[in-house]
Amino acid sequence: MYTLRQIFESFRFAWRALKSNILRTVLSLLGVTVGIFAIIAVLTLVDSLEKNIKDSLNFIGTNVIYVDKWPWLADAEGEYRWWDFWRRPNSSYNEYKFLQENLKYSTNIAIYADKGRMTVKRDNNSISDVRLVGASEGYENIFTVNIDNGRYLTTDEIVGGRDVVIIGYEVSKTLFPNDDPIGKVVKIKNRKFTVIGTVKKEGQSFMGTPSNDYVTIVPYTAFRKLYQTGSGRWDEMESSIGIRGLESDLGLVELENEVRGVMRARRGLRPSDKDNFAINRPEALANIIGNLFDVVGIAGWIIGGFSILVGGFGIANIMFVSVKERTSVIGLQKSLGAKNYFILFQFLFEAIFLSLIGGLMGLFLVYLITFIPLGTLVVTLTVKNIVLGLAVSSAIGLISGIVPAAMAARLDPVIAIRAT
Template identity: 55%
Template sequence: MKFLRQVFESLRFAWQALRSNLLRTILSLLGVTVGIFSIIAVFTMVDSLENSIRESLSFTGSNTLFVSKWSWDYSEPNYAWWKFFRRPAPSYSEFRFLERNLENAQYIAISDGRGGQTLKHGNNSMTAGVRGITYQYNQISDLPVEKGRYFSPMEEEAARNVVVIGADIAANLFPYEEAVGNYIQIKGLRFQVIGVIERIGTGMFEIGGKPDIRCYIPYLSFSKLFHTKYSEPNISIKGYDRDEKLQELEGELMGLMRTKRGLKPYQEDNFSINRPEAIQNIVETIFSALRGAGLIIALFSLLIGGFGIANIMFVSVKERTNLIGIQKSLGAKTYFILFQFLFEAIFLSLIGGLVGIVLVWLLTFYPQETLNIELSLRNILIGLGVSSTIGLLSGIVPAWIAARMDPVLAIRSK
C-alpha cells in the first residue's frame, strides 16, 4: 500500500514538472508527435488501401477456381511468360465439356470482356466496358441487380440481344426515362435493357473497368459482336463448402482439362488453374514492403524525438538536483526518485504520441471517393505502445542518474 502511494506521488510530481515548464514540454514532444504521426499514418493508409483492394477483388467470389491461359502467380521465380503466351485460351466448348462432367462444381461460367466500347441511345452516348457472361456468372461473382432482372438460361443459349447495365450507364443514357425496357446500341446492334445493377462505386482495383460503367450480355451474343479468335476468356468454377481448400475440385478440373486437350502423361499442362489467393498474396507482399519502408522512415523521426526527450530530461535532472537532495534526505526511496523522472519522460512521449494519433484521426474525415481511410484500434495501440517505449528508453538513464545521487552533494549543489 505504501509502495502504491509513493508511485502515485511520483506520478503527481512528474505531472507538476511538465505543467510548470509548458513551453519546454511542447517543444520536447514535437519530435515524438512527428514520428508517431508518420508511423500511424503509413500503417493506416496501407491498411485502408489493402482493405479497399480486397473489397475490389470481390469479383472473384468465394470458393472459386479459374481456368485461364495465364498464371496469376507472378511472384513465382523465373515466370515463364513465353510458355503462357503460346498456350491456347479456354474455349466455349471446353466450358460446356466441364459443365457436363464436373461433379465437384456447384456453379460454372465463362466470361470475356472488351473495354472502350461506345454505347448509344438516341442522342446520348458513352464509353463503357462490355462483358459477355453465361447464366451462372451471377452465382459466382457479385452482380446485384437493382431494377429489372438478370437474363434467363434460354436468353443465354439463344444468344438474345439483352443487356444488364451499370448504374452510371443508366444515368447517362437514360437521364429522363426508365432504362429497363428501352434499347441501347452496341457496335450497331440493338440490345434491350432488362436490368440495372445497383451503384457499386469506385474501387482501387477494378478489372474490366469501373463496375458502374460496365454492361453484361450473354456470352454467345458477345461472340457475335467480337472476334473471339483473339480473346482470352476465363472459366470460373465455384466449389462446395464441404470441399476443403477445393482440393477435390482442382484435381478433377485438372484431369478433365488434360483429357479435353488430349495431353499425354509426359506433357505439361497448357492451362493454369488459378486461385484468388494468388492475387491476395501479391497484394500482401506489396503492402508488407510498404509498411517496412514507412516504418524505417518513421523510426528516424522517433530517434530524433527520443534524443530530444532524453536531452530535456538531463536538463530537468540538473535543474532539480537540490530538490532531489532534499527529498532523499527526508527519506525518499530510490525508486520514488526514479519513477518521478521516468514517468515524466513517458508522459512527454505519450502526449506526443496522442497528438500524432489525433492528427491521423483527423485525416479520416477527409472525403475520398475511392479510398475509405479508417484508423483501427490496432494502429492506435501500436502508436501508444511505441511512444511509451520511446519515453521509457529516453528517460531511463536520466532517471537512474537522479535516483543514484548522493543526498548531501545534491543539497549543496546550486
C-alpha cells in the first residue's frame, strides 16, 4: 500500500512538472506528435486502401474456386503462357453437371456467363452499358445477390430457361422511374423478359469493379438462347464454374485437389498430360495485394521512425535539463526519506506523459484525416492502429526517460542539496 502511494505521488510530481513548463512541454512533444502522425497516418491509409481494394474484389466471392479457361495470374516463373491457353476448351454445362454430381467437398456450385455493354429497353426508355449474367442454380450462394424487391430465380425457371430477369438498382431506376418493375417486361436483344426481382443499391466500388447496380440476371439456359456458350468449344463465349468450399483453407485445398482430379477424369487426360483448364482462387489476388501493402507499411515505419527518433532525442534532452534544474529538489526529497524508485518513477512518468500526449495529438491529427473526402476511398482509423500509436509513444517515452530518471535516482542527497 505504501509503495502504491509512493508511485501515485510520483505521478503527481511528474504532472505538476509538466504543467509548470507548458511551453517547453509543447515543444518537446512536437517531435513525437509528428512521428506518431507519420507512422499511423501511413498505416491507416495503407490499411484503408487495402480494405477498399479487397472490398472491391468481393464480387468474385469468398471461399470459392473457379474452373476457367484462363488463369488469373502468371506461373511461378512469372510467365503468362497465353499461347498455351487460348485453344483450351471452355467450361461446359455438362462439366458443371458432372462436378455437381461427383464433388464431395463443395457446398455450392454454379455455372455462369456474362456479357458486358448490353442495352436494356422498356418502351421508350433504355439504359446502356449493362452487364447481362446468365446464372445457374447456386449462383446466389457463390456471389452476393441482395434482393430488394421481388424474388430470386426458381429452379423451374433456371432449368426451363424461362424469360425472366432480375435487374439492378440503376437499371430499375432508369427504366421504371415511377413504377414498380415487378411483373413488367423489358427487352434484351429484342427478346422480352419479365422482371421478377430487383437488387439492392450497392454504389460505386473503389476500383470500379462490376457493381450489381448495373446488372441483369437471367437463367443460364435463357442466356444460351442469346449467345452460344456452355458447350465446351474453344471459340464460343466463355463460361465459368464457381465452386464454394468449406470455411477453411484446408477445406479449399481439399476441394481444389478434388476438382482437379474430377476435371482431368471428365476430360480424359492422361497422367502425363498437363491440365487444359485453370483453377483460380481469389485468395491468390488477396495475397498479392497483402504483400504489396506490407512493403508500403514497412516504408511508412521507416519514414515515421526517423521522426520518432528525433522526438525521442528531444524528450531525452528535455529530461536531462529537467534533472539538472531540479537537482536541489531531488536532494531535499531524498533527505526527507524519498526512495530511489520514487525519484526514478517521477522522471520516468514525466517522459512517458510527454510522449503519450504527443502520441495522442498525432492520433488526433490522423483522425481528422478520416473526414477529408477522398472520392470512393473510405479512410478508417482502426482500434489496432490507435493501440499501436499509444504503445509506440509510450515505448519512446520509456526509452527516452530511463537514463535521465536513473541518473536522478542515483544522486547523492548531500551533493544534490548543495547544487545551484
